[in-house]
Amino acid sequence: MLLQGKKLLITGVLTPQSLAYGIAEHALAQGAEILLTGFGRAKSLTERSAKRLKPGLEVLELDVTNPEHFTALTASLRQRWDRLDGVLHSIAYAPEDALGGNFLNTPWESAQTAFRISTFSLKELAVACMPLMTQGGSIVTLDFDNRVAWPIYDWMGVCKAALEATVRYLARDLGPKGIRVNALAAGPLATIAAKGIPGFKALEQGWGTQAPLGWSAKDSHDLVARTACAMLSDWLPSTTGEMIHVDGGYHAIGAPPVPPEAAAAPAQPGSKPAAE
Numbered sequence: 430m431l432l433q434g435k436k437l438l439i440t441g442v443l444t445p446q447s448l449a450y451g452i453a454e455h456a457l458a459q460g461a462e463i464l465l466t467g468f469g470r471a472k473s474l475t476e477r478s479a480k481r482l483k484p485g486l487e488v489l490e491l492d493v494t495n496p497e498h499f500t501a502l503t504a505s506l507r508q509r510w511d512r513l514d515g516v517l518h519s520i521a522y523a524p525e526d527a528l529g530g531n532f533l534n535t536p537w538e539s540a541q542t543a544f545r546i547s548t549f550s551l552k553e554l555a556v557a558c559m560p561l562m563t564q565g566g567s568i569v570t571l572d573f574d575n576r577v578a579w580p581i582y583d584w585m586g587v588c589k590a591a592l593e594a595t596v597r598y599l600a601r602d603l604g605p606k607g608i609r610v611n612a613l614a615a616g617p618l619a620t621i622a623a624k625g626i627p628g629f630k631a632l633e634q635g636w637g638t639q640a641p642l643g644w645s646a647k648d649s650h651d652l653v654a655r656t657a658c659a660m661l662s663d664w665l666p667s668t669t670g671e672m673i674h675v676d677g678g679y680h681a682i683g684a685p686p687v688p689p690e691a692a693a694a695p696a697q698p699g700s701k702p703a704a705e
């Protein structure tokens with residue numbers, strides 16, 4: 430099995446729709462031992478999902494805005510395991526006024542909150558887990574490709590671009606310890622976090638048309654989960670600082686396909702003849 434004997438810490442499981450839930454499910458099926466994290470009032474939702482994944486599966490407390498939780502996390506991991514082989518960072522949040530086309534009016538406090546939770550937390554999590562990753566391993570973060578600006582993503586987009594840079598700097602610093610750090614850039618998927626992004630529906634609708642392999646925001650969770658498990662396994666041993674797309678190929682195509690009737694339409698009067 431792909432992850433036989435691996436010990437993995439998986440953050441970000443909230444509901445069965447969470448991307449991390451599918452990853453946890455596949456990791457268990459592929460032979461991994463896992464621990465989850467949850468936080469605050471939402472921890473009970475994580476505990477409910479944990480029961481569904483595997484009876485007795487433990488959920489450790491981790492609010493990434495609380496530095497003491499990271500210290501406690503290292504201690505809790507040490508109590509349970511002699512080493513850690515992989516970590517999934519699946520955490521993001523931006524206040525409402527940092528999203529949805531409000532870019533020019535977003536106050537610093539909201540941008541700061543989004544950055545701390547969605548970006549800086551990857552560095553904090555890596556530092557907390559590093560002492561246990563004595564045999565190297567893999568850290569994977571979930572990303573939405575932000576090499577370009579999107580209509581609605583605003584300061585979350587800035588945070589994701591910074592997350593991509595954080596991946597490269599962590600790859601630089603953790604590579605000598607044999608730890609790989611990569612981002613998985615997923616296409617849009619229906620989850621609690623996605624519902625909080627105004628205009629998400631519009632983004633989701635065009636995706637399946639442009640992506641050469643197709644894409645469904647309702648049904649493509651499994652594609653992300655399988656790729657994440659491959660990234661957590663030993664089968665990408667020399668890949669680090671990378672962004673791996675799981676988006677049906679959307680990122681590779683400049684525009685949606687031209688419908689056949691438009692392609693066959695005669696040139697408009699006044700338009701230039703095609704170059705020989």
Ligand SMILES: NC(=O)c1ccc[n+]([C@@H]2O[C@H](COP(=O)([O-])OP(=O)(O)OC[C@H]3O[C@@H](n4cnc5c(N)ncnc54)[C@H](O)[C@@H]3O)[C@@H](O)[C@H]2O)c1
Pocket residue numbers: 440441442443444446447448449467468471491492493494518519520521522546571572573614615616617618619620621622623
């Ligand atoms: N859904 C999509 O379309 C999509 C696409 C690409 C990337 N992603 C990324 O996937 C990741 C998971 O999101 P999801 O879509 O599965 O949604 P989700 O709502 O299920 O997961 C978001 C997680 O962030 C956690 N979180 C928020 N604030 C936290 C804090 N202070 N401390 C600890 N945890 C905190 C929540 O508890 C939750 O588990 C995010 O990084 C998201 O940006 C999602």
